[in-house]
Amino acid sequence: MQFKGKKVLITGGSRGIGKAIAMRLAAEGADIAIVGKTAEPHPKLEGTIYTAAEEISKAGAGKVVPIQGDIRFEDSIEQIVKITAEQLGGLDILINNASAITLSPTEQTEPKRWDLMHDINVRGTFFMSKACLPLLKKSTNAHILNLSPPLTLNPEWFGRFLAYTISKFGMSMIVLGLAEELKPHRIGVNALWPKTTIATAAIQNIVGGDMMVQRSRKPEIVADAAYHILQRPATECTGNFFIDEEILTQQGVTDFTHYAVNPAQKLMLDLFL
Structure with a gap:
């Protein structure tokens, strides 16, 4: 029960990676608050915040x-943090997992899609982090973990998906900046990114459909990596851009077969790697 008594807030926690992390930390004793927009069943999305909460419980x-809640809006962020403080009695870990994706070239990128990605990925992550700082400063081992990629100026990714790349690297720049800014407050700020694509609703509905899902890993691999990162002393673990497989290899894992959706299929490397 490594996380017994720890208070965790996860955005985008109703499915996919967010839910997997919630279930992994809950199994180790953590108290969890999950944030999501889906309160009613959706034809293309698995579950709701309430069905996810039942599974996590x-x-x-x-x-x-x-x-x-919707992290695009300040009043929603304030309400999320208020409820978390009231219901959990504090906060030790913030996981900025909520994200939007549109893999389109510039000519096909609509303003509303640009705004959605940047309002959630960058703006939402920044202001969620800001709103949680007063609570995190009271923790004895506070962590912020963003689900975002290692920073790189490789033009390949900017050339292929300019709008999305800027938004995800924006999340990573928040890691770089907050890690330095919050050192005096002993808050660890890190990023975690999967080596291969992960079988999520975004992969199924937006990126590649069933074929891509078959070449992906299950969200549990990211959850297991997060579990190991968040145990580390915040004062010694900050400003890192972790890859899930590398973290688990450091922990002695040598066989990753059970994480594959279909072990018979060749895995697809994730974006930005």
Whole structure:
């Protein structure tokens, strides 16, 4: 029960990577608040914040709080943090997982898609982090973990998906900046990114459909990596851009077969790697 008594807030926690991390930390005793927009069943999206909360509750003995919210808006962020503080009694870990994706070239990128990606990925991550700082400063081992890629100026990614790349690297620049800014407050700020594509709703519905899903890994590999990162002393672990497989290799894992959706298929490297 490595996380017994720890208070965790996860954006985009109703499915995919966010839910997997919630279930992994709940199994280790953490109290979890998950944030999502889906309160009613959606034809293309798995579950709701309430069905996810039920699953997470079954995975662990801690408290689970589902919060309907939209991190694009300040009043929603304030409400999310207020409910988290009231229901969990504090905060030790913030996981900025919520993200939007559109893989389009510049000529096909609509303003509303640009705005959605930047309002969630960059603006939402920044202001969620800001709003949680007063609570995190009271923790004895506070962490912020962004689901964002290692920073690079490789023109390949800018050339292929300019709008999305800027937004995800914006999340990573937040890691770089906050890690330095928050050192005096002993808050660890890091990024985590999967080596291969992960079978999520975005992969299924936006990126590559069933074929891509078959060449992906399950979200549990990212959850297991997050579990190991978030145990580390915040004062010694900050400003890093971690890759899930590398973290697990450091922990002695040599066989990753069970993480594959279809072990018979060749895995697809994730973007930015």
